[in-house]
Amino acid sequence: MSVQSDPEVLAFSAEVIEKWGGVVEQRDGRLHALLSRDLAGELQVSEEPELGASDAPLLYGSPLLDRLIGLATRDIPVAYGQITVPYLKKAGFEQLIGRDITFADGQVRVVARAETRSTYMVLMCCYTAMSDERREGLVEVGVQEASGALAPGLVEHWRGTRPEFYREGGTPPHFPDGVEAAVSAGMREAEVLLREELSDFLASMRRRLRRDVRNTREYYGALQGEMEASLSHPTLTEPQREDRKAKIRDLPLEMERKVGDLEQKYRVRVTISACAAVRLLVDVVQVMVELRYRKASRSLGLIWSPVTRRIEPLLCEQCRQTTASIHPTGRDAGIRLLCHACARK
Ligand SMILES: [Zn+2]
Structure with a gap:
């Protein structure tokens, strides 16, 4: 029994493999591929793999898809910049809990605040939709690099903060190396945005x-x-x-x-690919909270960003989707933070 891959994920994977010289045939929701030794090594599969099968799943968050995303985005241009603000919010975070992020159950108390820095990515994806007419365009998505959670509002506000861009060779070491999870989350959101963008088309x-x-x-x-x-x-x-x-x-x-x-x-045939990225080092506030749920408690670091002026959402600890509506679950041993959909299952 295997989990069905998303048709868009299959199409994306096939496109990446073909671009890197592989041959792909799509059959029964899987990709039957013929790869060069180098490409097979890069993807850590055999030279004639059946991608999308249970031993090589093509799902968001699967290592294979992350490696394909890594390949697809290896050569895209990336600009690095920094956003500094003269003043970071000092108080009033309690009021934001319940507005920016909600906890369906349990008690949440702010216990500390610290100024720190966090990195974000604005991923720019180009798309082409071909039918009787052709439409091309760009969708942009903001992602928190460390967690891979989306950063709503970043796309609308980052330019207004006048980031300073680093010169080539002058990028500080704060940017993490492995950002496949962030890119993967960004691509997934780009597809959602694209569906809205193309709805009139x-x-x-x-x-x-x-x-x-x-x-x-x-x-x-x-x-x-x-x-x-x-x-x-x-x-x-x-x-x-x-x-x-x-x-x-x-x-x-x-x-x-x-x-x-x-x-x-x-x-309508739609293709979408990452075509550029801006990575930003941003001064943020880390808000430490204590969550008490039933007889257990857990501390948790939330991030307040001066760019979006909100507490950022988190990742569901089960499905890894971004959520601002947190449902604590579990007993005694530990609290898990789930999204609404996972909590209802
Ligand atoms: Zn979930």
Whole structure:
């Protein structure tokens, strides 16, 4: 039994492999690949792997997908910068708990505050949607590098903080090396944003398809009516009449073929890839809180960012999705912090 890969993840993986000289065939929700020795070594699979199978899962957070993302983003241009602020928020974090981040249960108490620095990534993804028309564009996503959680509002606000960019060779060592988890989370969010961004495009293609299909059906309906009426024409010989009847019988099939062609014409094929990134070192406040839930307690570091002026969301400790609605679970031994969906399971 294996978990089904997302079609977009499969398409992305196939694209990366082909770009690096591999051959891929997609079958039964898996990628049957033929890889060079170097590429196989890079991905840590055999030279003829079945990607997406249970021993090589292609899922968000799976090491194989992270390695593919690593390959796909190895050569993208990255700019490094720093955001410093003259004054960091000193108090009032209690009020933000409940506004920026909520805990469904338990008691949360702020116990300490410390000024520190954290790194963020703004991932820029280019997309192309091809159908009867072509649309290209860019979606941007902000991610906290250390956790891989999304940083909502970063994309809207980072430019306004006038970051200072480091010169080549002058980047400080604060930026972590392994950012595959952050890139992976960014790509996943980019796909969500892209679906919204393309919703009018998709709707327009669906509308045109419906219109053209309706016109085609009307055309064939009228044609059939005319041809049937012409059968009673007095000058028509018997062979001619039989010939015309055969043509009338073929009409529905011909019409379905035309409709099939239209469906192909308006099918939308979307590709998205990371094309640039900005990594930012930001002065932030770490807010230490103590969470008491049932008989257990746990301390937890939350981050307040001066760029978004909010407490950042966390990662669900089960599904690794970003969430600002935290549901503590567990008894005595330890508290786990889950998202709403995982807590309900
Ligand atoms: Zn979850």
